[in-house]
Amino acid sequence: MSNSQPAPSQAPPPFEPSIEKLSELSNSIQASLAQYASASTPQEKASSLKAIQALSTRLSTATSPIQQRFMDLNSRPYLNVTIRLALSLSLFEALPPSGSITLTALTTLLPTCTPEFLFRLLRVLSAFEILTITYPPPSHHLHISHTPLSLFLLSPAAKASFLNHFEILLPAHLASIPGYFHKHGFQSPVDPKNVPFTFAHGTVDEDFFDLLVKDSEKLALFNDAMTIMAVLGLKPLGGLYPFDRLVENEEGVALVDVGGGKGQMLRVIGEAWPGMRGRLCLQDLQVVLDGGVVVDSEVRLVAYDFFKEVQPIKGSNYFFKSIFHDWPDNACLKILSNLAPAMRGYPHSKLLICELVLPDQHPEPTKVIRDITMLVIGGSERNLTQWDALLKKAGFKILNVYGAGGENSSIIEAVLDE
Ligand SMILES: C[S@@+](CC[C@H](N)C(=O)[O-])C[C@H]1O[C@@H](n2cnc3c(N)ncnc32)[C@H](O)[C@@H]1O
Numbered sequence: 001m002s003n004s005q006p007a008p009s010q011a012p013p014p015f016e017p018s019i020e021k022l023s024e025l026s027n028s029i030q031a032s033l034a035q036y037a038s039a040s041t042p043q044e045k046a047s048s049l050k051a052i053q054a055l056s057t058r059l060s061t062a063t064s065p066i067q068q069r070f071m072d073l074n075s076r077p078y079l080n081v082t083i084r085l086a087l088s089l090s091l092f093e094a095l096p097p098s099g100s101i102t103l104t105a106l107t108t109l110l111p112t113c114t115p116e117f118l119f120r121l122l123r124v125l126s127a128f129e130i131l132t133i134t135y136p137p138p139s140h141h142l143h144i145s146h147t148p149l150s151l152f153l154l155s156p157a158a159k160a161s162f163l164n165h166f167e168i169l170l171p172a173h174l175a176s177i178p179g180y181f182h183k184h185g186f187q188s189p190v191d192p193k194n195v196p197f198t199f200a201h202g203t204v205d206e207d208f209f210d211l212l213v214k215d216s217e218k219l220a221l222f223n224d225a226m227t228i229m230a231v232l233g234l235k236p237l238g239g240l241y242p243f244d245r246l247v248e249n250e251e252g253v254a255l256v257d258v259g260g261g262k263g264q265m266l267r268v269i270g271e272a273w274p275g276m277r278g279r280l281c282l283q284d285l286q287v288v289l290d291g292g293v294v295v296d297s298e299v300r301l302v303a304y305d306f307f308k309e310v311q312p313i314k315g316s317n318y319f320f321k322s323i324f325h326d327w328p329d330n331a332c333l334k335i336l337s338n339l340a341p342a343m344r345g346y347p348h349s350k351l352l353i354c355e356l357v358l359p360d361q362h363p364e365p366t367k368v369i370r371d372i373t374m375l376v377i378g379g380s381e382r383n384l385t386q387w388d389a390l391l392k393k394a395g396f397k398i399l400n401v402y403g404a405g406g407e408n409s410s411i412i413e414a415v416l417d418e
Helices: 019-038 042-062 066-089 103-109 115-127 148-152 156-176 179-184 196-200 208-213 216-226 228-232 234-238 264-272 286-290 329-343 365-375 384-393
Strands: 100-102 131-134 143-146 255-258 280-284 300-303 318-321 351-358 396-402 409-416
Touching (some): 066 115, 066 156, 100 103, 103 115, 143 148, 156 179, 156 365, 179 196, 196 208, 234 264, 264 280, 280 286, 329 351, 329 409, 384 396
Parallel strands (some): 255 280, 318 351
Antiparallel strands (some): 100 143, 351 409
């Protein structure tokens, strides 16, 4: 049998995409465009835009020679390097919020940077549409202006989120591959104290959060990064679930946000459901609560470690947002086993999990890649089948999934299967 794989030095075949295929994609884009134009609800508009985007990506792929796709792949991380340099320089802050600035004027605002170096960064940022470069008459000198994305990068939450990936997660990915997997096998980590992140830090008895709380600078950056969702769209999540229907416990607590960070989600829930105010409780590690919260004084603050203690607030409802994706299944089972006793005997008591629920088939690239992000700390992004299996194993059953297939997180409503 002959080996049909091309020899390593063999160039890809000439690139001639089929006209029929391209026309088909282009016609589908036109059809989605018409749907967008006639859409009457925000949901319809969003879904037709999504369709245009997915089809445009397919059209772009279909028109890109392998050489170009390969070069794109290799060059992808360097755009982030360029943005990191821009952040170090406070380049985006130096640009006028509207209108443009010349390169000469911008250089005077950034005295640590030479014009030549600045030009190198600007050229890349403009090519990737992070900034805009124009050469307006009469002088035809280079002018730089913001795009919506560079304006977005001015927000502290966006900056923190970018830096969290670039400074905390990505370096650990790079330092642990391939060493970690060669040592432990190419399989999902099972012990949160033995994950690529801990491997990269040379530790054996601490998990990601243990390491984080020991580094006040990184902890602050991580917690600030978590507030990105408040910018990107926590508000729709606040309205996604009928929080006002939750039954409060004997102490008047209707919702406990477990691992709620600074309370960013509780703030949104309190705004969306004013009747919930005064009935909310925020739990996180003591060190996180000590770092400051964004909720008002009506919200009860309770330091709680979900691995070490059984949930101390009984018979309430428990909200976990972006918690389980941080941990391997067995750690999630431990968190759930510490929750179950607080819900046992309270049939109204609900477990609400606010997380990405990947579709079982054909997840979108921007969503599914988050699974690899989480891999470094031993976490994972789960699809509905995986959520169902995990919760069943912990003795819970799913009642409903609110916002399934939506833009970002969904809310899984579950109860103890007693
Ligand atoms: C990914 S963040 C999510 C924060 C918040 N729920 C949100 O969605 O913005 C994970 C949170 O879990 C908290 N956490 C980590 N380990 C914990 C533990 N053992 N007990 C309680 N909270 C913990 C962290 O401090 C952090 O606030």
